[in-house]
Amino acid sequence: MSVVRVSVWKGAAKGAFQDFEVPRHPSQTVLDVVTYIQRALDPTLAYRFACRVGMCGSCAMMVNGVPRWTCRTHIDKVLENDSLRIEPLHNLPVIRDLVTDMTVFFDKWARARGRFHGRTNRRDEVARVRPDSENRKAADAGIECIGCGVCYSACEVVAWNPDYLGPAALNRAWTLAMDERDAANRERLRAVAGDAGCHACHTHLSCTERCPKQISPTAAIAGLKRAVAGAALRGEL
Amino acid sequence: MNVKLQSYLWIAQRASAAVLALCVCVHLATLIYAVQGGLSAAEILGRTRGNTGWFAFYTLFVLAVTVHAPIGLRSIFSEWLGWRAASRDVVLALFGASIAVMGMRAVFAVFA
Numbered sequence: 001m002s003v004v005r006v007s008v009w010k011g012a013a014k015g016a017f018q019d020f021e022v023p024r025h026p027s028q029t030v031l032d033v034v035t036y037i038q039r040a041l042d043p044t045l046a047y048r049f050a051c052r053v054g055m056c057g058s059c060a061m062m063v064n065g066v067p068r069w070t071c072r073t074h075i076d077k078v079l080e081n082d083s084l085r086i087e088p089l090h091n092l093p094v095i096r097d098l099v100t101d102m103t104v105f106f107d108k109w110a111r112a113r114g115r116f117h118g119r120t121n122r123r124d125e126v127a128r129v130r131p132d133s134e135n136r137k138a139a140d141a142g143i144e145c146i147g148c149g150v151c152y153s154a155c156e157v158v159a160w161n162p163d164y165l166g167p168a169a170l171n172r173a174w175t176l177a178m179d180e181r182d183a184a185n186r187e188r189l190r191a192v193a194g195d196a197g198c199h200a201c202h203t204h205l206s207c208t209e210r211c212p213k214q215i216s217p218t219a220a221i222a223g224l225k226r227a228v229a230g231a232a233l234r235g236e237l
Numbered sequence: 238m239n240v241k242l243q244s245y246l247w248i249a250q251r252a253s254a255a256v257l258a259l260c261v262c263v264h265l266a267t268l269i270y271a272v273q274g275g276l277s278a279a280e281i282l283g284r285t286r287g288n289t290g291w292f293a294f295y296t297l298f299v300l301a302v303t304v305h306a307p308i309g310l311r312s313i314f315s316e317w318l319g320w321r322a323a324s325r326d327v328v329l330a331l332f333g334a335s336i337a338v339m340g341m342r343a344v345f346a347v348f349a
Binding site: 157160161190193194195197199200225228229232233237 | 240243245
């Protein structure tokens with residue numbers, strides 16, 4: 001039976017790679033490999049997963065230097081010399097082994113005003129939003145985010161500027177900015193403007209390249225840049 | 238610095254980049270044209286001095302550089318050196334002022 005050579009990060013900020021040999025199977029995912037290691041070779045290995053079908057966004061890891069959702073990544077597509085190097089996501093503090101602390105990631109969603117603020121209550125009519133309106137189409141392009149942190153881990157600007165809100169939070173802000181039912185857009189544009197916000201993006205497109213859901217946070221951030229610039233010039237920022 | 242000012246800096250850098258794209262093209266084309274016939278420095282100065290149009294063009298060029306370069310350096314200092322203190326912006330304001338002074342000195346020497 002052929003095997004895959006796997007180097008897995010063990011430890012927290014300080015630690016080392018530990019090598020394993022894992023039996024190879026057809027249609028094997030990276031998450032299958034990590035699960036095999038934990039169940040058969042090293043029960044102390046810490047990692048995070050839930051749904052195993054690409055919905056929950058909890059199993060993202062660095063695989064051969066690239067952030068990926070491991071449950072939907074077949075090893076055949078990412079093996080290099082029949083080996084895998086698996087690390088915790090970059091740009092986030094490591095709790096242990098492959099588990100990162102995502103607190104800062106989700107705090108930034110809150111800082112970017114990533115929460116819907118309605119202007120109606122349950123007694124009002126249900127809002128009618130045309131699915132083919134330009135704003136709705138722009139929002140729809142970004143709403144399938146599963147919050148996996150892959151884009152945040154891939155982003156060079158996050159690495160350079162720890163205050164930067166990052167692609168996922170800004171993408172979320174853009175989907176709400178394009179939601180005609182939302183009433184907090186002015187505050188939101190203020191929250192996503194400036195050195196820690198959309199203006200810090202260099203359009204490297206790493207987030208767009210790596211997003212497992214084929215979302216383009218880069219396009220969302222470009223939209224926010226236009227919206228913020230317009231608000232600033234109108235004196236509404 | 239508040240986010241409003243940071244947003245204005247971003248707009249200023251994009252706007253100055255648009256001006257610079259045009260200015261650099263005109264500048265290079267003029268440069269290539271001027272050296273084709275083997276003009277001497279004295280002959281070039283004879284043509285440029287007192288030319289109001291070129292004076293205005295290069296004044297715009299210098300102003301665009303004055304706006305553009307310090308804002309770009311601001312990001313580089315923040316990201317590469319981690320320099321985000323207010324001292325960074327003071328140094329960059331002085332840097333911008335020195336570009337303006339040196340640039341306009343050259344413009345006056347060639348076109349005034």
